[in-house]
Amino acid sequence: MEYVIEMLNIRKEFPGIVANDDITVQLKKGEIHALLGENGAGKSTLMNVLFGLYQPEKGEIRVNGKKVNITNPNIANDLGIGMVHQHFMLVEPFTVTQNIILGNEPTKKGKIDIKKAEREVQEISDKYGLKVDATARISDITVGMQQRVEILKTLYRGADVLIFDEPTAVLTPQEIHELIEIMQSLIAEGKSIILITHKLKEIMQVCDRCTVIRKGKGIGTVDVADTSVSRLASLMVGRDVVFKTEKKPAEPKETVLKIEKLVVNDSRKISMVKELNLDVRAGEIVGIAGVDGNGQTELVEAITGLRKSESGSIMLKGKNIKNLSPRKVTESGIGHIPQDRHKYGLVLDYPVGENIVLQTYYQKPFSKAAILNYKEIYEKAKEIIEEFDVRTPSEFTKARALSGGNQQKAIIGRELDRSPDLLIAAQPTRGLDVGAIEFIHTRLIEERDKGRAVLLVSFELDEIIDVSDRIAVMFDGKIDAILKPEETNEHELGLLMAGSQVSGAGESNDKE
Amino acid sequence: MTKSNKLFTILIPIISVLLGLIAGAIIMLFSGYNPILGYTALWNGAFGDAFTIGETVRRITPLLLTGLAVAFAFRTGLFNIGAEGQVIVGWLAAVWVGLAVDAPMVIHLPLAILASLAAGALWGFIPGLLKAKLGVHEVIVTIMMNYIALYSVNEIVRSVLTEQETTTDAIAPTASLASEWLQGLTYFSRMHYGIVIALFAAAVMWFIIQRTTAGYELKAVGFNQHASKYAGMNVSKNIILSMVISGAFAGLAGAMEGLGTYGTISIMSGFTNLGFDGIAVALLGANNAFGVVLAAILFGVLKEGAGQMPTGAGVPTELVDIIIALIIFFVASSYIIRWVLLRFKKEGK
Numbered sequence: 001m002e003y004v005i006e007m008l009n010i011r012k013e014f015p016g017i018v019a020n021d022d023i024t025v026q027l028k029k030g031e032i033h034a035l036l037g038e039n040g041a042g043k044s045t046l047m048n049v050l051f052g053l054y055q056p057e058k059g060e061i062r063v064n065g066k067k068v069n070i071t072n073p074n075i076a077n078d079l080g081i082g083m084v085h086q087h088f089m090l091v092e093p094f095t096v097t098q099n100i101i102l103g104n105e106p107t108k109k110g111k112i113d114i115k116k117a118e119r120e121v122q123e124i125s126d127k128y129g130l131k132v133d134a135t136a137r138i139s140d141i142t143v144g145m146q147q148r149v150e151i152l153k154t155l156y157r158g159a160d161v162l163i164f165d166e167p168t169a170v171l172t173p174q175e176i177h178e179l180i181e182i183m184q185s186l187i188a189e190g191k192s193i194i195l196i197t198h199k200l201k202e203i204m205q206v207c208d209r210c211t212v213i214r215k216g217k218g219i220g221t222v223d224v225a226d227t228s229v230s231r232l233a234s235l236m237v238g239r240d241v242v243f244k245t246e247k248k249p250a251e252p253k254e255t256v257l258k259i260e261k262l263v264v265n266d267s268r269k270i271s272m273v274k275e276l277n278l279d280v281r282a283g284e285i286v287g288i289a290g291v292d293g294n295g296q297t298e299l300v301e302a303i304t305g306l307r308k309s310e311s312g313s314i315m316l317k318g319k320n321i322k323n324l325s326p327r328k329v330t331e332s333g334i335g336h337i338p339q340d341r342h343k344y345g346l347v348l349d350y351p352v353g354e355n356i357v358l359q360t361y362y363q364k365p366f367s368k369a370a371i372l373n374y375k376e377i378y379e380k381a382k383e384i385i386e387e388f389d390v391r392t393p394s395e396f397t398k399a400r401a402l403s404g405g406n407q408q409k410a411i412i413g414r415e416l417d418r419s420p421d422l423l424i425a426a427q428p429t430r431g432l433d434v435g436a437i438e439f440i441h442t443r444l445i446e447e448r449d450k451g452r453a454v455l456l457v458s459f460e461l462d463e464i465i466d467v468s469d470r471i472a473v474m475f476d477g478k479i480d481a482i483l484k485p486e487e488t489n490e491h492e493l494g495l496l497m498a499g500s501q502v503s504g505a506g507e508s509n510d511k512e
Numbered sequence: 513m514t515k516s517n518k519l520f521t522i523l524i525p526i527i528s529v530l531l532g533l534i535a536g537a538i539i540m541l542f543s544g545y546n547p548i549l550g551y552t553a554l555w556n557g558a559f560g561d562a563f564t565i566g567e568t569v570r571r572i573t574p575l576l577l578t579g580l581a582v583a584f585a586f587r588t589g590l591f592n593i594g595a596e597g598q599v600i601v602g603w604l605a606a607v608w609v610g611l612a613v614d615a616p617m618v619i620h621l622p623l624a625i626l627a628s629l630a631a632g633a634l635w636g637f638i639p640g641l642l643k644a645k646l647g648v649h650e651v652i653v654t655i656m657m658n659y660i661a662l663y664s665v666n667e668i669v670r671s672v673l674t675e676q677e678t679t680t681d682a683i684a685p686t687a688s689l690a691s692e693w694l695q696g697l698t699y700f701s702r703m704h705y706g707i708v709i710a711l712f713a714a715a716v717m718w719f720i721i722q723r724t725t726a727g728y729e730l731k732a733v734g735f736n737q738h739a740s741k742y743a744g745m746n747v748s749k750n751i752i753l754s755m756v757i758s759g760a761f762a763g764l765a766g767a768m769e770g771l772g773t774y775g776t777i778s779i780m781s782g783f784t785n786l787g788f789d790g791i792a793v794a795l796l797g798a799n800n801a802f803g804v805v806l807a808a809i810l811f812g813v814l815k816e817g818a819g820q821m822p823t824g825a826g827v828p829t830e831l832v833d834i835i836i837a838l839i840i841f842f843v844a845s846s847y848i849i850r851w852v853l854l855r856f857k858k859e860g861k
């Protein structure tokens with residue numbers, strides 16, 4: 001059997017934790033090989049070892065059967081290994097081509113030959129159907145496009161093996177569809193791919209084989225054709241996983257959030273939310289479905305005080321909270337799981353413990369007379385870490401060192417712990433493993449049953465349909481339709497999200 | 513990571529200092545001086561007798577405070593190049609109050625010190641405000657504020673505090689930090705009570721940064737403004753506050769000179785360099801209050817000891833500037849040291 005990459009018995013330790021413990025992965029030529037495991041199982045670490053960012057304590061790496069020593073990413077590049085990181089590494093003010101040639105610029109008589117580079121980049125883009133404009137500026141293109149620039153970068157440097165670390169977590173369903181096509185055309189050109197993803201359906205759809213990692217240990221490799229979603233899930237978690245969260249019918253009570261005729265502009269002063277009306281009542285979960293860029297982000301920012309509203313009203317339990325400061329909004333009883341956890345959710349250089357009190361540090365018992373009480377802070381942190389199963393060496397570890405999914409669990413724990421009257425959850429399960437998603441969904445429903453109002457914003461239609469009691473479809477800054485999850489399906493939602501009116505649905509917006 | 517990181521933050525300055533001294537010795541050798549004699553002279557210049565020890569302490573005092581000023585701003589994500597100007601206005605304010613007010617010491621001295629704090633704070637407030645409200649980079653504004661301080665203070669000394677003279681009268685004894693007792697102990701060096709204030713200030717910085725909710729906010733804003741805003745902190749307020757506190761530390765350094773060492777203020781032909789040296793002190797002290805104390809002691813010793821090198825060993829004083837520059841160079845290139853250390857650790861395993 002011919003393997004392009006073999007990682008044999010790899011061990012990688014961090015202080016206080018063994019991230020990879022005797023893991024073996026073998027990649028065949030021309031296959032898409034999935035790497036599956038819970039948050040913090042050690043997938044990113046393993047791939048960083050392959051890419052030369054970390055040195056393993058034990059184990060051996062072979063490329064095309066030859067033992068190699070990858071001590072830095074340049075060596076990985078030379079060996080034809082490219083990596084698309086979950087958090088892109090692009091220079092925003094530069095163009096696509098400038099970003100791609102950064103670090104090995106082609107020169108002509110000592111000057112950078114940008115024209116030649118642009119031609120080459122465009123050629124590769126066309127060959128694999130990436131549809132990237134080589135001269136566009138990074139800051140002007142969408143997240144999905146930026147990811148393709150990262151793919152282009154690896155191809156430009158001659159990668160034969162591409163590592164994708166959770167590429168679909170930040171993409172909309174349409175973009176995911178396109179990415180899958182791109183991966184297939186890469187395979188057709190003789191490349192091999194390692195794909196990290198938490199979405200089991202994607203694995204079933206595109207992958208040939210799948211290696212499962214649990215708590216740093218390799219559990220084994222299976223042929224995707226011989227397995228099923230539930231089998232994969234239980235392999236990875238070590239128990240059976242329920243995919244559809246059980247819940248009683250909602251018992252909505254008084255209105256907690258009432259938004260009327262709300263208008264919100266983005267930073268370019270273009271209206272993104274246009275006279276929007278929305279109610280959320282105690283004891284119900286309202287899911288906002290919509291394609292990214294239809295004003296969901298601005299709506300959430302306006303409610304939470306991060307962005308000024310132009311007109312209209314936002315009433316929380318009968319009190320107008322429009323244009324209050326974020327602190328006032330938080331104090332009046334709103335919890336917010338932000339969409340971008342690195343930008344908003346965490347101070348990455350603070351320990352986990354100090355992140356847990358990010359909104360409450362100035363209150364008792366975490367401080368008294370402006371003096372912090374670290375004992376109370378870290379005790380609270382420990383409590384939340386335990387309750388929400390945040391996998392971290394300790395509460396003193398910097399948030400930066402946690403795996404993506406565990407960072408998210410810490411944020412969710414913090415927001416739920418304040419038991420806010422209204423919980424706004426924006427993409428709460430982005431990047432989480434199936435076990436954690438199940439857990440988060442259960443917690444959201446529990447909050448609902450305790451009589452809290454929950455506003456869920458998600459691009460995942462599964463999640464919207466599963467968890468919501470009512471679904472509000474947002475299109476072009478307005479809520480066009482409110483539907484019951486049991487009376488709709490992904491197809492209808494998809495049409496509504498694209499802006500088409502489905503008969504009878506358009507009316508239900510005004511009154512309920 | 514955290515444990516070895518802590519080890520590195522301690523090891524890197526120590527190794528840098530050693531490398532700097534070794535490099536200094538090599539330079540002395542190649543320039544035809546005797547490094548042993550040179551360093552002996554340096555040692556004697558700093559610790560030779562009670563007088564030099566007193567003078568060394570006096571030199572450490574303002575460096576310690578400007579080091580704290582730069583370190584404080586740095587901990588909250590700001591680069592205060594303006595400590596220099598803040599020292600100058602603090603110095604002026606302290607001397608002005610020392611000259612103009614007539615009151616018993618319990619009122620006069622604290623008042624003069626407060627004036628220096630307020631002046632330095634104001635000089636930090638302006639760049640803080642511009643940064644917070646208009647996004648103007650603090651480095652540019654603080655550099656300009658340095659020049660504004662230098663030339664306006666010179667003009668005030670010339671035309672307001674004196675009649676076209678270069679030095680003011682001595683401040684009233686009720687505003688002076690000078691101590692006959694300390695001078696007596698040190699054969700009439702200019703050592704004064706300021707060192708107590710400076711050490712206290714270091715404790716204050718540690719306390720604010722590590723223990724208070726204000727410090728928690730300031731650091732958070734320095735690390736991530738978006739998350740701080742999300743958490744309900746007032747980002748503008750914290751940027752301004754950081755510059756104000758930083759400026760107050762530097763202003764206090766001015767009071768050390770004005771109320772302690774000199775008791776006057778003179779027209780300056782150029783910068784005092786206390787503020788700029790503060791950047792080096794903060795860097796070597798890893799922006800940590802305790803580290804700044806140690807770094808200030810080291811720089812104070814080197815600078816004071818340098819005075820003895822020409823007479824004691826024929827080595828020009830500039831050599832000490834080279835050594836200091838090299839130490840800073842090694843700290844700044846700590847990446848290399850870190851890399852070497854990691855290599856050693858690996859091999860050791």
Ligand SMILES: Nc1ncnc2c1ncn2[C@@H]1O[C@H](COP(=O)(O)OP(=O)(O)OP(=O)(O)O)[C@@H](O)[C@H]1O
Binds near residue numbers: 018401
């Ligand atoms: N630089 C680091 N320092 C210390 N610990 C680390 C570091 N990087 C990762 N870890 C720890 O190693 C473990 C594995 O992390 P890794 O990022 O590989 O997980 P993952 O499988 O990619 O998870 P996720 O799906 O959440 O991204 C985690 O417990 C994490 O806290």
Ligand SMILES: [Mg+2]
Binds near residue numbers: 043
């Ligand atoms: Mg990961």
